[in-house]
Amino acid sequence: MNIKLENISKRYKSIKALENINLSIDSPAMIGFVGPNGAGKSTLMKILVGQLLPTNGSITIDGIPLNKNERYLKERLGYLPQDFGLYEELKVDEFLDYIASLKGIKKNKSEAVDRAISMTSLKEKRKYKIRTLSGGQKQRVGIAQAILNNPELLIVDEPTVGLDPEERIRFRNLFSEGSKDRIVILSTHIIEDVESICNSIIVLNKGKIFFVGEPNELIKEALEHVGTIEIEGNEREKILKSEVKGEFKITSTVITPKGTKYRIVSEKLPSSFDKITPSLEDAYIYCMLKGETENE
Numbered sequence: 001m002n003i004k005l006e007n008i009s010k011r012y013k014s015i016k017a018l019e020n021i022n023l024s025i026d027s028p029a030m031i032g033f034v035g036p037n038g039a040g041k042s043t044l045m046k047i048l049v050g051q052l053l054p055t056n057g058s059i060t061i062d063g064i065p066l067n068k069n070e071r072y073l074k075e076r077l078g079y080l081p082q083d084f085g086l087y088e089e090l091k092v093d094e095f096l097d098y099i100a101s102l103k104g105i106k107k108n109k110s111e112a113v114d115r116a117i118s119m120t121s122l123k124e125k126r127k128y129k130i131r132t133l134s135g136g137q138k139q140r141v142g143i144a145q146a147i148l149n150n151p152e153l154l155i156v157d158e159p160t161v162g163l164d165p166e167e168r169i170r171f172r173n174l175f176s177e178g179s180k181d182r183i184v185i186l187s188t189h190i191i192e193d194v195e196s197i198c199n200s201i202i203v204l205n206k207g208k209i210f211f212v213g214e215p216n217e218l219i220k221e222a223l224e225h226v227g228t229i230e231i232e233g234n235e236r237e238k239i240l241k242s243e244v245k246g247e248f249k250i251t252s253t254v255i256t257p258k259g260t261k262y263r264i265v266s267e268k269l270p271s272s273f274d275k276i277t278p279s280l281e282d283a284y285i286y287c288m289l290k291g292e293t294e295n296e
């Protein structure tokens, strides 16, 4: 499958939610959409699934314009939106059976439901009403409905929010295993999720793409821009500001026996800092810092 977005823009009255987005995605791919609140991630996902129309631009799926053949996409799509409503009074399998009917799955419907239940480890809960499930289990039901039709394109909006570490790992494994032969797009605030499973990362901010590529390419861009310094005595933040000329972000502050150790990301790292290898989170912060300066 290939998805191509050309010059996609979206305005909500005076708000520019997306500006000139150009992207081409080929399967297989496991893509992480990252960006701060309001960056445009959900808007872009809604446009990709045909739920919202862009103000400008075009989308093609396998060369077919999306607005000309939504059915082609719907048959191949699994989507878990951020605010997914579950029918709390239905049992897990009843709910999935109902969604399978809505998706037009006629042949092998019960096999599709069993498969989705098994892939999301919900076997023990299949006869429980949804309202009795924990937050993580409900999220799993959300994923189960998205994968019912074994989609070639799976789009999930912040699926790991509010999950405990074990549940998050379970989700990550589920997505990365599923991404071997399809496109999985995951929107998240959690850089760790991207680091552990995504082979491609798209950084969005203020409706624009700041970066598209592999996580290690993002890290490469931040080399020479991340460092630590230990400052003793009072007025440490003031000293820090005078040491670094220009914009910088503190990515960690650790109190030490001598004073405070700061980890900072900056365009111009002074020689007084010990340069260190950036983490993906540092690299993301550097990308935002650089992008904001360039877009000022």
Ligand SMILES: Nc1ncnc2c1ncn2[C@@H]1O[C@H](COP(=O)(O)OP(=O)(O)OP(=O)(O)O)[C@@H](O)[C@H]1O
Pocket: 012, 015, 016, 017, 035, 036, 037, 038, 039, 040, 041, 042, 043, 044
């Ligand atoms: N229905 C709407 N009407 C008006 N403005 C909207 C609407 N939906 C989104 N916006 C605005 O568009 C911008 C992008 O929002 P969007 O929800 O796409 O961001 P996001 O990156 O998904 O944010 P978050 O991480 O908080 O979910 C924001 O400024 C938001 O306020």
